[in-house]
Amino acid sequence: xxxxxxxxxxxxxxxxxxxxxxxxxxxxxxxxxxxxxxxxxxxxxxxxxxxxxxxxxxxxxxxxxxxxxxxxxxxxxxxxxxxxxxxxxxxxxxxxxxxxxxxxxxxxxxxxxxxxxxxxxxxxxxxxxxxxxxxxxxxxxxxxxxxxxxxxxxxxxxxxxxxxxxxxxxxxxxxxxxxxxxxxxxxxxxxxxxxxxxxxxxxxxxxxxxxxxxxxxxxxxxxxxxxxxxxxxxxxxxxxxxxxxxxxxxxxxxxxxxxxxxxxxxxxxxxxxxxxxxxxxxxxxxxxxx
Numbered sequence: 001x002x003x004x005x006x007x008x009x010x011x012x013x014x015x016x017x018x019x020x021x022x023x024x025x026x027x028x029x030x031x032x033x034x035x036x037x038x039x040x041x042x043x044x045x046x047x048x049x050x051x052x053x054x055x056x057x058x059x060x061x062x063x064x065x066x067x068x069x070x071x072x073x074x075x076x077x078x079x080x081x082x083x084x085x086x087x088x089x090x091x092x093x094x095x096x097x098x099x100x101x102x103x104x105x106x107x108x109x110x111x112x113x114x115x116x117x118x119x120x121x122x123x124x125x126x127x128x129x130x131x132x133x134x135x136x137x138x139x140x141x142x143x144x145x146x147x148x149x150x151x152x153x154x155x156x157x158x159x160x161x162x163x164x165x166x167x168x169x170x171x172x173x174x175x176x177x178x179x180x181x182x183x184x185x186x187x188x189x190x191x192x193x194x195x196x197x198x199x200x201x202x203x204x205x206x207x208x209x210x211x212x213x214x215x216x217x218x219x220x221x222x223x224x225x226x227x228x229x230x231x232x233x234x235x236x237x238x239x240x241x242x243x244x245x246x247x248x249x250x251x252x253x254x255x256x257x258x259x260x261x262x263x264x265x266x267x268x269x270x271x272x273x274x275x276x277x278x279x280x281x282x283x284x285x286x287x288x289x290x
Contacts, residue, residue, distance in 0.1 A: 005034050005247040010288030013064040019057065024049050027067075034249035035218040040256060041249075044070065068287045074252050075279035076261035079236065084206035086165060087116075087172045088158075088198055090123075090191075092232070093212035094224055095179035098240035098266065100130050102212050103176045104137035106264075108271040110172055111143065119168075121161035121175035122147035123154040123194070134176055141271070144170070154178065155193040162201045187231045208235045210263060215242040221250050225258055236263040239277075243267055248286045 012030060017023060024045050031041035044067075051057070051066050081087065089106065091099045103120055110116035120138050124130035128150040138145035146161040154177060161173045175194075191209075198207050211234050213221040221239075228234060237254060242265045254260050262277040 006286060006288045009034070009286070013060040017060040019052060019060060019063055023060070023063075031249060034247045035253070036249040037219060037222070037253050037257075040253050044074075044252075064287060068283050068289060071252055071286065072279055072283040074256045075283065076255045076259060077279070078261050078263060078277055081208070082206060084204070085171060086162075086202055086205040088162070088202060088205045088207045089172070089174045090158075090194065090207075090209045091174070091176055091212055091238075092191075092209060092228055092234070093177075093179055095127070097179065097212045097214040099179060099212045100124070100133045100137070100176050101269070102238055102240060102264075102266060102274070103134065103174050104141060104143075105266060105271050105274040106174050107137075107143045107172075108141055109274055111141070116172045117170040118143055118172040118174055119161050119165050119170045120145045121157050121173055123157045123161075123175045124178045125150055125152040125154055125157065126178040130176060130178075144168070153193075154190060155197045158194050159197045159201055162198065162205075166202070187228075191232050209233065210236050210238050211260075212238045212240060215239045215248075215250070215265075218247065218250055219253075222253050222257065225254055225260060229258055229260070234260060236261045238262070238264045238266065240266040248282075251282065251286075 009030060028041050028045045031044060032038050048067055048070055052063055057063050057066060091103055093099050107118040107120055110118055120134055120143055122131040122134045122145060125148060131147050131150065135145050135147060144164065146157060146164055148157050158175055161175065165173050198205060209232060211225060211228050213224060237260050239262055251262055264274050265277055266274045
């Protein structure tokens with residue numbers, strides 16, 4: 001987690017501070033800078049102020065601990081993927097967030113750690129580079145990639161990937177989808193078509209739709225999540241580019257305002273640079289306890 005902001009938050013509760021109204025006001029401003037959003041920052045600080053008053057907290061270190069506990073409660077528990085003969089993961093998101101690389105990271109992780117046999121589906125038929133990029137990842141990983149020509153039907157790609165999985169002994173299909181921010185109606189129609197393919201071709205599959213977000217875009221990530229969630233039922237989020245420039249507060253906003261759990265965080269370009277989201281550890285790092 002990055003840490004210019006984490007250091008600022010840690011130092012905020014340093015020696016010499018007094019628990020006062022000024023401290024709470026300054027904390028609100030700091031949380032806004034950390035991508036909380038004004039309304040959520042003020043709501044969080046109001047709740048913290050009430051806790052401090054109720055418990056008689058006058059030590060800044062104790063206030064910091066109370067803030068950590070409060071923030072951790074905001075985060076959604078990470079759902080466990082139930083065992084299934086076939087799991088279908090659809091990756092959604094706008095251009096540039098890292099969906100294609102994330103698809104490869106998931107394939108590498110599930111194959112290595114969970115002994116899965118994944119197939120990558122190049123369902124982003126809008127961008128030719130996405131298909132080529134996924135094929136390169138597939139060659140490097142030794143994972144089969146199902147792809148059609150540019151401009152083809154994404155649902156047809158998913159259909160062929162499901163057929164390949166069922167005939168070839170694979171138990172997971174990870175589909176990379178187009179990232180263009182087309183109209184909500186077009187997005188809904190495209191995904192409904194993919195939904196129908198999954199339901200008809202693999203009715204018993206565990207079907208998951210994860211939205212991929214660029215952590216460095218801050219509040220814009222929340223806006224993207226709101227747009228997609230209004231169009232489709234999302235099952236969770238994957239945050240990419242979680243390096244030193246990601247302030248982290250948007251994670252709490254995504255949970256509190258949209259009720260969406262974060263499933264994975266990606267913090268590098270290598271296939272192993274993806275880790276399951278841990279609410280407790282994330283909060284500790286955000287507050288500067290880790």
